[in-house]
Amino acid sequence: MIIILHGLESKPNENKTKFFKTIDEDVFQPIINYKDVDSIEILKNDIKILIESKPENLLFIGTSMGGFLAEYFAHYFGGKMVIINPALFNKYTEFDKYKIKDRYIPGIVLLDLNDNVIDNIKTYRELKDTYEIIHFTGEGHRFSSFEKYRNYFEKMHKLVI
Secondary structure, eight states, rough: OOEOOOTOOOOHHHHHHHHHHHHHHHHEEOOOOOOTTHHHHHHHHHHHHHHHHSSSEEEEEEHHHHHHHHHHHHHTTTOEEESOOOTTTTOOOGGGGGGSSOOOSSSEEEEEETOOOSOOHHHHHHHHSEEEEEEEEEESSSOOOOOOHHHHHHHHHHHOO
């Protein structure tokens, strides 16, 4: 199962769902209300119920704030992750309880060197010893080249943990 988490100023995208269904037929892309931190706990419960029937091969994919949450959920539920331009150092202190301190799960981080929203150098330094980091340019903060990086999504999806 693939769970896709959108960013703060974004929403679920049907094209992403279609793309990821070519990798796994079970794709969940919820609407996240980042303005209501309680909605994250509701989402956590929804994911828990969802994966009870299919707990194996759980892959979280997230961009920006969705990347921040994907890392948290992958650790919480014991999954894998691919996070894209993750907003690890966001200004929203109400999300501090979701910050990961001890990183130990398999993951890939896609970081655009031209991202003007997140501090990609600080993010790289924070994650380089734990995850595989892939640098690229040309996307900025809003990532849309999922097909171009398909091999990384497939690699994590196929990984058995």
